Amino acid sequence: MIAPLETCHIQPVTVAMPFLLGEVNMYLYDGGGTLTLFDAAVPTEEAWQVLQKTLAARGAAVRDIGRVVLTHHHFDHTGLAGRVVDESGAELCGHPELPLQAGLSYTFDDAHNAWLATLLEGLGTPSDLVASMLERRPLQKPFVHRVDRLDRTLPDGTHLDGFRVVHVPGHSPTDTLFVHETDGFSITGDHILEHITPNPIMRRPPPGQDRIKSLVQYEESLVRCRAVELGWCFPGHGKPFADHRHVVDRILSRHQDRNRRILAWPPGTGATPYETARHLYPRMGVEVLFFCVSVALGQLELLESQGMLTSSAEEGVLRYFPVTARG
Ligand SMILES: [Zn+2]
Structure with a gap:
């Protein structure tokens, strides 16, 4: 049985993305004793205002945020991280390769x-x-506030504040699920989205390494994700959803449809x-x-x-x- 949505101690903070690309979610979580912000959206003044207003409505402010946790390094999820950390002194956490991969993705030289x-x-x-x-x-440059350092790295299988850290590289090399161990919900970033097929893009490899086949890697992670009990999924874009296996299967069948079109x-x-x-x-x-x-x-x-x-x-x-x- 999946827990009622209201018991998850999670509050979405949804803001508009630049270039009319839709909306992106941040999440406030206070179930572990530390007020935590999962993801940091885009570095627009509007996003900052929405975050401040949401915090004010619960009697809090940006300075009360004790931790910022990132689901991956893409620019639409890290934009306000630096500003929140500067104002609050929050601990910035994420995948160990996050600063490296941000550098490889968002360089303009x-x-x-x-x-x-x-x-x-x-x-x-x-x-x-x-x-x-x-x-x-x-x-794209004005909207990219890439993360160059972390206070705390989160290797696969480690634990943070009641969450288990599960690496699911593919959509990006730093994609991470945060699976709450007792309360029946997970923060899932862009690994699986209910109404969008997340598409892995080509990536620049670190010096001396070969380019990863990102869709092959993504399918391996989807199979891994399918086996985990996620409960309610709080995604990077769109509303929470419950049946993550159905979503995984829809993404895999989309890949198969494209395969058929190519083979024909x-x-x-x-x-x-x-x-x-x-x-x-x-x-x-x-x-x-x-x-x-x-x-x-x-x-x-x-x-x-x-x-x-x-x-x-x-x-x-x-x-x-x-x-x-x-x-
Ligand atoms: Zn995204």
Whole structure:
């Protein structure tokens, strides 16, 4: 039996995201003796005001927050972390790799742009599209307040204030579930969302390491997540939901649908990840180019890991082929 929602000691603080991208949740939790803020949304004045008002309505203020816990390093979940910590002295906690991965994701220098250009062109993306995508990148910069340090790291399997820490890399490499051990609820970040399919994007690897196949990794984590009793899930976006296995199964079946669309299509001469993205998203514009190519590459890597496709680089560009076409 799942506990009634009202007994979870959790209060959502929901704020708008920039670029009309919908809303993002922070959560206040006071069940463990320390007033804790899970996630820190975006660094807008509006988000700050909403947080202050929500705290005031319960007779508290930002200075009363004793701990900030992050579900992952994406910019729409860390924006106010620094400001809250500066004002309250709160302990900042998260996945041990969070500062490293934030640095790898949110760097705007020439070296990062060169890495992105090489990656995308190697996946078959025309260079004029890569150039216009890179021109747009600085638009994101004012909204990125990345976390460069933590006061406390939270390895997989450790415990914090009644929660068990469960790492579920995939959507991002730092995705973490906080599973309350007695009260029947979990803080689940963006690992699973009820009405959105979280899509792992391509990631820059740490120096000397290979790029992770993020959709393959995500599916492994979904299987792990399915086996955990989460109770009520408080997600990074959208309302709380109870049946997390149903949500996991919907995401996995979405991946299978895309797999079928790709397998029914690729010509015997092979397809690049960019061409596959065009097939999946015929109207894709430059503002979603990185996202769409990420989805396509993820599906192709998944199909290759399942033995359905094979890949080879020809003149520096990666192509995927049906296994039968090449014998
Ligand atoms: Zn998010």
